Structure formats: structure tokens, C-alpha cells
Amino acid sequence: MRVLSGIQPTGNLHLGNYLGAIRNWVAMQDEMPAADTASAGKDADSRCFFFLADMHSITVHESREQRLANVRDMAAALVACGIDPDRSVLFNQARVPAHAELCWLLCGTARIGWMNRMTQFKDKAGKNRDSASVGLYVYPVLMAADVLLYQATHVPVGEDQKQHLELTRDIAIKFNTDFGVELFTLPDPIIPRQTARIMSLRDGTAKMSKSDPSDMSRINLTDDTDTIVQKVRKAKTDPEPLPGEAAGLAGRPEAQNLVGIYATLANSTPDAVCAQFAGQGFGAFKPALGDLLAETLAPIRTRFLALRDDHAALDALLDKGAQQAAAAAEPTLRAAYDAIGLMR
């Protein structure tokens, strides 16, 4: 089992980032067999690889300073949330040139017709497709390279990345067939069954977002306990009490969001949370949610704030991760050049 996933480094990290991808990564890491030095070689095979997709981030306009800060922030957040650089390989893509190299090789295999079907490109490019960057178009090929370089078997991603994983499999099959090799492993997406969609605290129909002008709409990883409790207290709700089961939340997006957050944090289900608070109003539920959030996020905040500004520590950590990643990627990259007949 070889787990691999990437995340685009964004700034202003919030609860949505944590409960969306990061928490799933930590769970997958923690399920891996504990490292045992006696069989280090074998353990290296079943390690998790987590990386910051900073090479993908060139498809988004950002200043140089912001881009650098985003990678540091996201790396610090991952560690603060529980990614252990001694157990998992944590790195940023730009430090491992094999990603860009394999991407180019796979550009010879991926077909324009396949790329034209990518719905995320269509969404992101919008109406004016001619002015979208070529990078945005090739984005899924770089993602295929990310996955195939490490012979990943399991790739935890959100529902929106499923099509990119299918493309990755198509590219792997075509490369293997065209060059008569059994080089690339076909990866399976791991899509969390019940993805908690974390919505804005001000509008239950909009995703919690770093770019919402109202800071009250989100819980930031940097928020202290008082701020968290206050944001939850002021969160938009409705006057109805909580129903006995989750089905009763239909048509109540704000209530649904708060129950969903509680359930995710408590490793429970919306049905169980409703059963627990059935008949009570938000006057009772909000303090419970605020406490649970504050309690969960306090240790994360402390670690995050300390590490975020420790550039030397972050640099050392990412450097070690990049060396491990480059070593793991090397045999596959070499075999890909060789299969094509390129002298390297």
C-alpha cells in the first residue's frame, strides 16, 4: 500500500481546510503500520507521501512573497494537524524536479481529446478559454506524474479530483501498452464516504472560504478560544430546535452545517448528534459546539503559530522530505526515460 496525496498551498487556513483534506491524511497516516527499523526497507514501501502542490499553484496568480508564505503556512499547518515528518514523507513538489520531468514525458502519452473532457479545466477557464494558461490545461498531466512517480496505490482526494485520477489511470495504461512495459501502477482514488462540506458560518449555502470578506464566516486555524466561541455564538441559525434525526435538517443549511461540523469533530454522525441534542435550541447546541471546536483547535493553533515563523525548521523539514521523495521517485523516472528511449 502506497498512499500519496497533494494539496495546493493556500493562505489563511481555516476549519474547512482541516476537516476537508488534512484530517483524512492524518487518519491514513495513523493507520499505516508503525515504522520498525528492523524492516525499514519494507516500511518505506508502505509509507504515506504528502506534498504541497506548489508547481500546480503557478496556474493561480499570486505574488512571489505570497506564494512562498503559502507553502510555509501549509507545511506548518500539516505538521500542526498531525502529519508526522518522521513517519510520512512531507515535501513540496518544486524541490523534486522528477515531477516536472515525468509530466513532460507523459505529455507525449496524454491525448488532447482526454484533456478536453476535464471538467475542472472548463470550470476554471470559464468562458474565455483562449486566455487560460497552458499550465491550467496541462494541470491534470502534472497530477498524473505526481501519482505515477511513486507507484501510488491509494490516493485520498475530494470528489472533484476523481476525473483527474481516472485520467491518471488512462495515461498509465496507455504508457505501459505503448512502450510494452509494466512500469506504472494503476492508482485507486480514496474518496471519503461522508465528506463534511464545511460551509460559511454566515451563509449555509456557501463554502467556508479564505476569501470571504467577513472573518466571522470562518474559523481560522489562528483563532484563539474566545474568538472561536464567539464566532460560533454569532453563527447564523434558525429559531427551530434540533430535530431527532438528520433528515429533519433538510432545508436548514445553517443548522445542517453546524451539526455536520460537530459530527465530524466528534467522529460521530449527524444522526447521532441530532439524537443527542433533539428538541434543544441553538442556545444549548452552540456552546457545546464552540467548546468542542476550541478544544480540538487549541493544540493545533499552538503548534501552527510556533512552526509557521520558524523558517529554518520548516526548511529543514521540507528539505529532508524532498530528499526522501526524490530517492523514491528516481527508479520510476529512470525507467520511464529508458522505456521511451531517451538517454539520461
Ligand code: TRP
Ligand atoms: N489537484 C489536487 C487538488 O486540487 C491537488 C493535487 C495535485 C493532487 N497533485 C495531486 C492530489 C496528486 C492527489 C494526487 O485537490
